[in-house]
Amino acid sequence: MTTPTDDLVRRARTGDAEAWRALYRAHAGRLVVWLGTRPTGDAAVSADDVAAEAWLVAARRIAEFDGDDEEFAGWLFGIARRVGLNLHRRSARRGTTPTEAPPETSHHEGPEESRVAIDWARQVLQRLPPRERDVVACTEVVGLDVATTAQALGISAVAVRVARHRGLRRLRDQSDLAGVRPRP
Amino acid sequence: MDRRDLRVPAPDLEPEDWFVEQLALLARESGATGTSDLPRSGWRVAVVTALAAAVLTATAWLAGALPGGSPLGDPDPGPSPSPSAPGTPGTTPSPSPTTGGATRPGGPAGPGSGSSPAPPSQSQDDGAGSPQSSGPTSSGGSPGTSVPGSSVPTPSDLPTPSDITPGAGSRTPGGKTTGKPSIGASASASVSASVRGSLRASVGDAGPLG
Numbered sequence: 001m002t003t004p005t006d007d008l009v010r011r012a013r014t015g016d017a018e019a020w021r022a023l024y025r026a027h028a029g030r031l032v033v034w035l036g037t038r039p040t041g042d043a044a045v046s047a048d049d050v051a052a053e054a055w056l057v058a059a060r061r062i063a064e065f066d067g068d069d070e071e072f073a074g075w076l077f078g079i080a081r082r083v084g085l086n087l088h089r090r091s092a093r094r095g096t097t098p099t100e101a102p103p104e105t106s107h108h109e110g111p112e113e114s115r116v117a118i119d120w121a122r123q124v125l126q127r128l129p130p131r132e133r134d135v136v137a138c139t140e141v142v143g144l145d146v147a148t149t150a151q152a153l154g155i156s157a158v159a160v161r162v163a164r165h166r167g168l169r170r171l172r173d174q175s176d177l178a179g180v181r182p183r184p
Numbered sequence: 185m186d187r188r189d190l191r192v193p194a195p196d197l198e199p200e201d202w203f204v205e206q207l208a209l210l211a212r213e214s215g216a217t218g219t220s221d222l223p224r225s226g227w228r229v230a231v232v233t234a235l236a237a238a239v240l241t242a243t244a245w246l247a248g249a250l251p252g253g254s255p256l257g258d259p260d261p262g263p264s265p266s267p268s269a270p271g272t273p274g275t276t277p278s279p280s281p282t283t284g285g286a287t288r289p290g291g292p293a294g295p296g297s298g299s300s301p302a303p304p305s306q307s308q309d310d311g312a313g314s315p316q317s318s319g320p321t322s323s324g325g326s327p328g329t330s331v332p333g334s335s336v337p338t339p340s341d342l343p344t345p346s347d348i349t350p351g352a353g354s355r356t357p358g359g360k361t362t363g364k365p366s367i368g369a370s371a372s373a374s375v376s377a378s379v380r381g382s383l384r385a386s387v388g389d390a391g392p393l394g
Contacts, residue, residue, distance in 0.1 A: 015212030021204045029194030037192075052203070059210035117192040124190065140190040 009072050013062050024055065027073055030142045031080055036118040037125055037137040038084060045087050053087075054080035073144065074151030081134075081152060127174065131155075132167030139164050 011019035028051065035047035057079050058065075065075055121141045125133040138149040139160070146164075150157045199207075 012208075012211055013215060015208045015215065017204050017208040020207040020211065021199055024199040024204065024207075025196070028197040028199065032197065033192050033194050055203075055207060056210060059207040060214050062211045063214040121190050121192050136190065141192050142194070143191060 009062075009065070009067070009069055013065070020059070023069075023072065026069070027076055028055070030073075030144075031077065033118055034077065034137055034142045034144075035080060035084065037122050037141055038081075038134065045091065050080055050084045050087060053083045057083060070145075070148060071151065074148035077138070077144070077148070077152030078154060081154070124171065128167050128170060131159075132163045132170065135160050135163040136167040136171075140168070 008019045008022050012023055031051050031054065032047050035050050038047075054076060058076050061079075065072065067075065121137070125137055125141070128136060134153055135149060138144040138152060139146070144152065146157050146160050150160045153160070155163075
């Protein structure tokens, strides 16, 4: 905590293992939660798999990244989103058919409460269009700010605000989710 | 389902040592390859330079081809001598031809004040045929003829050159300055009255426009 986050990114760029460990501790949990709310399209691919692949891609391309720790979060989430899309396309080419109850829902080795929370959030977000689902997952489920969400999803900050507003209003309009409210 | 918030607490995940080492190794390799951007950028610079050179070469070739065809060709025909002769005797035969056909007629205009309107009409004649540029230039000679005819200076000047185009050949041999006046007069005399009338009419139209 005493080390500035910008210094973490700089050290990670030079190949410092401890810096990578610190970055992993800071972002891996949120990344897995966020990926858990997104459908992978392949029952054989879990959120952990996508997250691990995203970390490896980030390490390969860290030399191209020029930003601080906050921007690193959005950059990492963007990589994970693209990795997930690639996996989805690959599974579509293979013709893999997802099951009704994907086994990926029972993979997580974290606390059971977190697993239940992710499943609940995923059920809620399934009722939203893809764009609104992604934005609400970033802002409400994971807690990313607007700028980081925009960077992660590859859209503008205005589009993030609009999608977030529409998504939350859509959730409020549903009777069984009347209690859902946006984060302050 | 009475949750008040969609927020899911992020679990604290601890990376495996081998995974961290793998990330660090990839980052080092990324940094090493990152320095290899120079050759890539150098390659791009070379391509851009080659393209720029090709564009410049093509432009230079076109610039040499297009202007070289018309202007250089005009001076050779020898129209220049005739035009310059009337205005400024034997001053500059070659320069006058190129621009002389179009604008320099004003040069000949120098001799006769009334010939000022003539230049525009001459330019029109020049536009008709480049080889006939001698015609316009010969108009320079016509001014000499026009001077005698003070009543209608410019119109007479214009007709005579164009009609005299055949006579232009005789002029060139006649010399640049001295032979011009007499030749111009003889040529104008040889022009038929009908042609001259038509030319005057056309010049009359052009005059007001000018």
